[in-house]
Amino acid sequence: MLSVSDRLLQLLAWRPRRTPLADRALAVVRDRFSPCSACRGSLHRHLLAKLASVFVGDGSAREQELEGLVSTQQWERASEYQDWSSDRAVRKYHLIRCPQKSQIVLIRVLSTPEMWTDDRVDTKEVLNQRDYEAILGIIGDKWLTL
Numbered sequence: 322m323l324s325v326s327d328r329l330l331q332l333l334a335w336r337p338r339r340t341p342l343a344d345r346a347l348a349v350v351r352d353r354f355s356p357c358s359a360c361r362g363s364l365h366r367h368l369l370a371k372l373a374s375v376f377v378g379d380g381s382a383r384e385q386e387l388e389g390l391v392s393t394q395q396w397e398r399a400s401e402y403q404d405w406s407s408d409r410a411v412r413k414y415h416l417i418r419c420p421q422k423s424q425i426v427l428i429r430v431l432s433t434p435e436m437w438t439d440d441r442v443d444t445k446e447v448l449n450q451r452d453y454e455a456i457l458g459i460i461g462d463k464w465l466t467l
């Protein structure tokens with residue numbers, strides 16, 4: 322089962338214009354990732370992007386490699402990890418861009434195929450200004466408005 326955020330990204334990939342369905346999906350993501358760790362408010366008008374994702378629990382070193390890259394702020398290399406399958410557990414690194422504070426919040430999410438209730442948010446952290454600039458360069462225009 323795909324998580325809401327992945328369904329949303331797929332939906333917007335083939336139907337990039339806003340529709341009632343896309344707006345409902347965005348509302349679910351807003352609720353799940355709220356409140357914003359930077360401004361403490363609702364995520365309305367905040368921007369969402371996915372930095373990276375990796376399969377978990379497959380015994381490979383990739384999961385630790387990616388966490389190592391993220392925790393040492395090697396964003397460009399981290400963004401090369403884009404594992405995905407609808408029937409495997411995946412750890413995802415989402416980014417929320419706060420328009421009030423001009424900051425980015427990194428959200429670690431666990432998504433498993435068994436989860437009817439969708440992604441589990443594990444950690445949320447506000448990045449510093451240097452990382453903010455680096456991530457803007459990597460994500461470019463691939464932000465979705467919540």
Ligand SMILES: [Zn+2]
Nearest residue numbers: 357359360419
């Ligand atoms: Zn905010």
